[in-house]
Amino acid sequence: MKSIYEYWHRRWIKAHFQKFKSFNNCLKYNCMAKLSNAVPGVYRFVAAYCDEKLGHRLLEMGFVPGEKLTVIANIGSKGSVMVKVKGSKIALSNKIADKILLKK
Amino acid sequence: MDANKNITVALAGNPNSGKSALFNCLTGSNQHVGNYPGVTVEKKEGSKIYKRCNINFIDLPGTYSLSAYSDDEVVARDFLLNAKPDIVINVVDAANMERNLYLFTQITELDTPVIIALNMIDILKSHGKSVDKKVMSDLLGVPVFATVASKAIGINNLLDCIVNICENEKFKYQARAKVDYGEDIKEETNKLEKLISKSLELSKFPKNWLSIKLLDNDLLALKLVSKANNGIKILEQVEKSRNHIKKHFNEQAETEITNRRYGFVNAVVKIVVSKTGQKKIDITEIIDSFALNRYLGIPIFAVVMYIIFKFTFTFSEPVVNLFGLFFAWFGSIVARIIPNGPIQSLIVDGIVGGVGGVLGFFPLVLFMFFAIAFFEDSGYMARAAFVMDEIMSRFGLHGKSFLPLMLSTNGCAVPGILATRTLDSKRDRLITMFVVPFMICGAKLPVFALIIGAFFSVKYQTGIMFFMYILSIVIALSVAKFLSIIVLKNESTHFVMELPPYHLPTIKGLFLKMWERGWLYVRKAGTVIVFISILVWVVFAYPKAPVDKNLTEAENAAIQMKYSIAGRAGKILEPLFKPIGMDGSKAIALISGFAAKEVIVSTLGTIYSIGKVDSKDTLPLKEKIAADKDWSPLKGMTFLIFCLIYLPCIISVTCFFKETGSSYKWLTLLVVGNTVFAWIASFIVFQVGTLLKVGV
Numbered sequence: 001m002k003s004i005y006e007y008w009h010r011r012w013i014k015a016h017f018q019k020f021k022s023f024n025n026c027l028k029y030n031c032m033a034k035l036s037n038a039v040p041g042v043y044r045f046v047a048a049y050c051d052e053k054l055g056h057r058l059l060e061m062g063f064v065p066g067e068k069l070t071v072i073a074n075i076g077s078k079g080s081v082m083v084k085v086k087g088s089k090i091a092l093s094n095k096i097a098d099k100i101l102l103k104k
Numbered sequence: 105m106d107a108n109k110n111i112t113v114a115l116a117g118n119p120n121s122g123k124s125a126l127f128n129c130l131t132g133s134n135q136h137v138g139n140y141p142g143v144t145v146e147k148k149e150g151s152k153i154y155k156r157c158n159i160n161f162i163d164l165p166g167t168y169s170l171s172a173y174s175d176d177e178v179v180a181r182d183f184l185l186n187a188k189p190d191i192v193i194n195v196v197d198a199a200n201m202e203r204n205l206y207l208f209t210q211i212t213e214l215d216t217p218v219i220i221a222l223n224m225i226d227i228l229k230s231h232g233k234s235v236d237k238k239v240m241s242d243l244l245g246v247p248v249f250a251t252v253a254s255k256a257i258g259i260n261n262l263l264d265c266i267v268n269i270c271e272n273e274k275f276k277y278q279a280r281a282k283v284d285y286g287e288d289i290k291e292e293t294n295k296l297e298k299l300i301s302k303s304l305e306l307s308k309f310p311k312n313w314l315s316i317k318l319l320d321n322d323l324l325a326l327k328l329v330s331k332a333n334n335g336i337k338i339l340e341q342v343e344k345s346r347n348h349i350k351k352h353f354n355e356q357a358e359t360e361i362t363n364r365r366y367g368f369v370n371a372v373v374k375i376v377v378s379k380t381g382q383k384k385i386d387i388t389e390i391i392d393s394f395a396l397n398r399y400l401g402i403p404i405f406a407v408v409m410y411i412i413f414k415f416t417f418t419f420s421e422p423v424v425n426l427f428g429l430f431f432a433w434f435g436s437i438v439a440r441i442i443p444n445g446p447i448q449s450l451i452v453d454g455i456v457g458g459v460g461g462v463l464g465f466f467p468l469v470l471f472m473f474f475a476i477a478f479f480e481d482s483g484y485m486a487r488a489a490f491v492m493d494e495i496m497s498r499f500g501l502h503g504k505s506f507l508p509l510m511l512s513t514n515g516c517a518v519p520g521i522l523a524t525r526t527l528d529s530k531r532d533r534l535i536t537m538f539v540v541p542f543m544i545c546g547a548k549l550p551v552f553a554l555i556i557g558a559f560f561s562v563k564y565q566t567g568i569m570f571f572m573y574i575l576s577i578v579i580a581l582s583v584a585k586f587l588s589i590i591v592l593k594n595e596s597t598h599f600v601m602e603l604p605p606y607h608l609p610t611i612k613g614l615f616l617k618m619w620e621r622g623w624l625y626v627r628k629a630g631t632v633i634v635f636i637s638i639l640v641w642v643v644f645a646y647p648k649a650p651v652d653k654n655l656t657e658a659e660n661a662a663i664q665m666k667y668s669i670a671g672r673a674g675k676i677l678e679p680l681f682k683p684i685g686m687d688g689s690k691a692i693a694l695i696s697g698f699a700a701k702e703v704i705v706s707t708l709g710t711i712y713s714i715g716k717v718d719s720k721d722t723l724p725l726k727e728k729i730a731a732d733k734d735w736s737p738l739k740g741m742t743f744l745i746f747c748l749i750y751l752p753c754i755i756s757v758t759c760f761f762k763e764t765g766s767s768y769k770w771l772t773l774l775v776v777g778n779t780v781f782a783w784i785a786s787f788i789v790f791q792v793g794t795l796l797k798v799g800v
Binding site: 058061065073075086088091093 | 493600602
């Protein structure tokens with residue numbers, strides 16, 4: 001079950017995100033983009049596609065849908081990011097940033 | 105008023121809210137550290153006598169909320185619910201109130217009286233903002249105090265308030281503001297509350313809190329309820345309510361609840377905080393632009409690690425030497441007082457040697473903890489972990505795992521294992537602790553130098569040593585990967601971490617942190633190490649060989665070595681060591697390496713002193729080994745590989761055992777697993793080498 005889900009999930013992501021060459025194009029045509037691709041700027045948090053435990057943790061740290069989210073820096077080759085949510089800096093590894101969707 | 109009233113006060117707050125600093129301020133040095141049963145979370149307690157009241161402070165682990173997703177949160181919440189402290193002090197970072205008050209919205213749903221300590225108020229002022237404490241206290245219905253823990257400002261007000269609340273019953277019932285969850289959620293909670301109040305078991309928990317937690321899909325609350333007599337009914341109602349909320353808000357119930365809570369907090373912050381001046385330049389931003397730079401991040405990290413390493417091992421050297429001299433001197437004093445014989449040997453070699461072994465590491469451990477505490481408290485450690493996370497996560501390790509590995513390379517595995525305390529999740533700690541002993545520590549170095557020096561020409565020596573370092577790193581990382589895939593696969597790590605602003609740590613806080621961690625090492629590992637070192641002494645000293653007066657002391661020692669239990673064990677185990685090209689004497693040397701790796705060299709020295717009539721034989725051990733027909737470059741290499749992987753020294757094993765929470769499963773895996781792994785690896789190297797006739 002899980003592998004089937006993952007397969008479709010990957011296809012979905014490919015269809016929606018990887019056809020765009022740049023993050024800005026992705027935002028423009030798709031209204032959403034992954035945090036791991038983000039360039040510094042102010043966005044709004046949409047959702048995190050991850051297990052319940054991490055989802056809850058993110059929720060408590062202030063990742064509420066619609067919340068303002070400032071990307072300070074996108075560090076490293078794989079997209080670990082540093083964001084500012086509710087007045088404090090939070091570092092996210094690329095694995096998590098990959099699962100977080102943003103909108104303008 | 106009775107003379108010695110006991111008051112229990114719990115300190116709750118977010119990580120990095122200055123909670124520990126406040127705790128240090130409140131209790132002074134009168135505190136002790138333990139562990140909560142079953143988990144590796146540290147339990148800090150301290151007491152203070154103030155106005156004839158005996159106040160016990162308990163420093164709960166720093167959490168963002170009271171849900172049940174990490175050990176820290178479970179511990180904090182169990183304490184608040186079950187131990188029922190008299191007062192909870194909620195430590196709030198004034199500069200970061202929005203996030204910090206979120207925890208308050210959860211604490212306020214419990215029945216305990218709450219005091220808010222607005223910590224680090226000076227930082228807020230430097231941001232050009234101010235807080236109206238009076239309005240805030242009116243709004244929330246709890247007393248609010250401004251404190252600066254690092255400068256001990258506002259502590260007495262806090263203590264006064266604690267005593268006041270406990271003496272006047274009327275202060276205990278605070279009319280506190282509660283989060284308004286809206287009509288729909290309120291309706292559902294009312295339904296749940298009615299069901300909950302019917303159950304006897306659940307009556308000791310606050311109804312309101314429990315019903316919200318149930319809607320919040322909280323695992324522990326659900327478990328609690330399922331044990332109650334009408335549990336199934338409640339669970340059905342929870343399911344119904346959650347579905348109703350989801351339909352109504354078009355969102356999960358927990359998202360809506362969190363939203364409401366943050367909404368409440370937002371409103372409070374908007375009313376209370378006012379802007380008074382301009383924001384000064386933020387040092388954190390400036391440092392971060394270098395420390396977290398894409399290109400500069402890792403070099404800066406390497407420099408900081410080098411500083412910690414240098415500080416731990418170079419600066420502590422004089423103190424360590426002093427300790428060693430002291431114990432040698434103490435041993436000689438004891439030897440002079442107690443007559444020659446087995447008792448003298450037991451005390452000098454067994455007990456003094458063992459205690460010396462433990463305390464010899466003590467200054468080293470203290471220096472390391474001081475250096476780590478400095479970078480932890482200043483806020484760099486979180487960034488360092490972030491910088492390294494991308495590389496380390498490929499091997500199933502955490503960004504913070506780098507420091508223990510680094511301390512172990514050329515240093516010592518014991519501080520390495522103890523340094524894993526900085527890791528938060530148990531899974532990361534286990535894996536890191538497991539791979540730390542694979543690195544080439546300072547004690548393995550002489551063994552490697554001896555064998556490599558004996559068999560390889562000077563031209564290749566550096567290259568081979570370098571190869572061994574690379575090999576140790578490859579082995580450690582692949583074992584880490586193996587463990588994370590096979591043994592601990594069902595747990596995954598996430599790197600979500602708040603980066604606190606930089607600030608200068610206080611000297612007092614650093615010393616307290618260093619001392620409590622160092623003392624824990626002596627208390628936990630010390631007793632076991634002394635016991636086992638006596639055991640090791642017995643194994644090497646008994647049964648006594650007949651002393652031949654004609655031979656020199658060194659030769660007698662060598663005969664004794666073969667005669668002792670360890671020597672006999674080596675003889676018995678010889679068939680096991682044969683396939684990896686080792687005879688009895690090498691087996692004895694390797695067994696003695698369990699006491700400490702550098703002992704291997706001295707054991708080899710003792711063995712090779714046998715049979716030489718001339719006691720002034722000055723031929724160095726290196727050349728003796730090189731001249732021996734039993735050795736060959738291949739055998740030397742096999743010996744080194746076995747030495748690299750097999751079970752770590754006794755002190756590391758004991759620390760590992762204690763730090764895993766006395767888990768026999770992991771102990772067995774470390775001791776047996778590593779030895780078997782070492783045997784297989786050296787077997788392959790030796791047999792392939794023999795087949796290809798390389799260095800035979």
